[in-house]
Amino acid sequence: MNTVPPLDLSQQYKLIQDEVSQAVQAVLASGRYIGGSIVEAFEQEFGQYIGAKETISCNSGTDALFLALRAFNIGPGDEVITTPFTFIATAEMISAVGATPVFVDINPQTFNLDLEQIPQAITARTKAIIPVHLFGQPVDMTRLMAIAQSYHLAVIEDCAQATGASWQGQKVGSIGHIGCFSFFPTKNLGACGDGGAVTTQDPALAQAMKIIKEHGQASRYSSETVGINSRLDALQAAILRIKLRYLDTWNQQRQTLARRYHQFLYPLSEIITPQEIACGQSVWNQYTIRVQSPSDAVSTLKPRDHLRNYLQEQGIGSMIYYPIPLHRQPVYQSLGYSAEQLPIVEAVCQEVLSLPLFPELSPDQQDQVIYAIKEGYSTV
Numbered sequence: 001m002n003t004v005p006p007l008d009l010s011q012q013y014k015l016i017q018d019e020v021s022q023a024v025q026a027v028l029a030s031g032r033y034i035g036g037s038i039v040e041a042f043e044q045e046f047g048q049y050i051g052a053k054e055t056i057s058c059n060s061g062t063d064a065l066f067l068a069l070r071a072f073n074i075g076p077g078d079e080v081i082t083t084p085f086t087f088i089a090t091a092e093m094i095s096a097v098g099a100t101p102v103f104v105d106i107n108p109q110t111f112n113l114d115l116e117q118i119p120q121a122i123t124a125r126t127k128a129i130i131p132v133h134l135f136g137q138p139v140d141m142t143r144l145m146a147i148a149q150s151y152h153l154a155v156i157e158d159c160a161q162a163t164g165a166s167w168q169g170q171k172v173g174s175i176g177h178i179g180c181f182s183f184f185p186t187k188n189l190g191a192c193g194d195g196g197a198v199t200t201q202d203p204a205l206a207q208a209m210k211i212i213k214e215h216g217q218a219s220r221y222s223s224e225t226v227g228i229n230s231r232l233d234a235l236q237a238a239i240l241r242i243k244l245r246y247l248d249t250w251n252q253q254r255q256t257l258a259r260r261y262h263q264f265l266y267p268l269s270e271i272i273t274p275q276e277i278a279c280g281q282s283v284w285n286q287y288t289i290r291v292q293s294p295s296d297a298v299s300t301l302k303p304r305d306h307l308r309n310y311l312q313e314q315g316i317g318s319m320i321y322y323p324i325p326l327h328r329q330p331v332y333q334s335l336g337y338s339a340e341q342l343p344i345v346e347a348v349c350q351e352v353l354s355l356p357l358f359p360e361l362s363p364d365q366q367d368q369v370i371y372a373i374k375e376g377y378s379t380v
């Protein structure tokens with residue numbers, strides 16, 4: 001039986017193997033492993049791609065969020081509004097700088113922050129909003145920026161899953177005050193290890209983040225603030241420069257696959273397919289369906305879990321992003337959120353299932369997934 005993995009990074013490597021080997025060899029031979037012209041060239045090219053004046057590379061998407069929050073002097077006593085439906089790093093870095101994450105419920109169609117609910121979550125302590133362009137789908141940045149402007153809040157875009165996505169023709173990461181990117185291998189632009197970057201149009205913010213990422217040093221051996229050490233390796237920069245040239249093609253392949261899933265899965269009544277919002281272009285880091293629980297369910301197994309098990313039996317991998325919303329993580333119990341406060345994300349976490357989608361997924365493999373879902377859900 002053929003198996004369909006949820007993701008296969010080795011296929012992409014095969015495609016660019018020769019180019020990568022040459023670039024890696026060149027870095028190894030150069031003797032320049034930290035900083036230098038390759039890292040600078042990547043920052044320049046990435047900034048150009050995103051449409052941001054300034055790009056500063058760093059060690060991870062997590063560090064990018066940390067740098068952005070610190071650039072705004074966000075710390076103890078401050079609140080930052082974000083989504084409970086994201087990877088832990090988003091809220092974790094708010095806590096790491098000493099501030100408090102404030103969770104606002106999501107829109108079940110887009111899986112992103114419900115912008116309608118943001119104003120009522122704003123207090124005198126609120127300093128920033130971190131929208132997450134989850135699964136590659138952009139947040140409505142026009143509305144979000146209008147809300148932020150009227151309350152004088154900073155906007156830090158978490159673009160970790162959305163490199164190349166755009167809102168009204170502008171790339172995410174170029175619209176808010178700072179964009180945070182991850183080059184973790186499974187992201188749309190992934191390194192062969194860890195990596196990240198922040199983007200901004202504001203030279204002062206860029207300068208602040210440069211200083212913080214280098215031990216708080218404004219000039220060598222003179223530290224003016226408590227910083228960290230966060231660098232993108234020259235080896236990773238060399239690999240990312242190559243992959244950046246393929247990114248649009250890979251994102252288009254993802255879009256084609258997503259359209260095909262939609263075409264075949266949309267008619268199934270038990271399954272809710274993800275919708276692209278008007279004016280936005282998703283880059284489909286994940287294709288995440290919702291498998292709804294009938295209200296008269298007698299089985300103890302959730303339909304989502306039933307389908308996931310069925311797919312597994314057919315050799316098809318699927319993933320649950322995310323099984324537990326952030327307000328219910330043990331680390332955030334102390335914030336005292338109740339399930340009733342965030343009902344949409346509570347329900348969505350029981351229903352979501354991310355299907356195999358990566359640029360190299362073949363039509364045959366995708367047919368297997370579609371066929372198995374049609375079979376599988378009919379047995380729920």
Ligand SMILES: *Cc1c(COP(=O)(O)O)cnc(C)c1O
Binds near residue numbers: 089158181
């Ligand atoms: C991956 C991810 C991060 C963290 O990026 P790392 O490079 O793994 O540190 C942050 N936010 C979101 C939404 C992510 O998906």
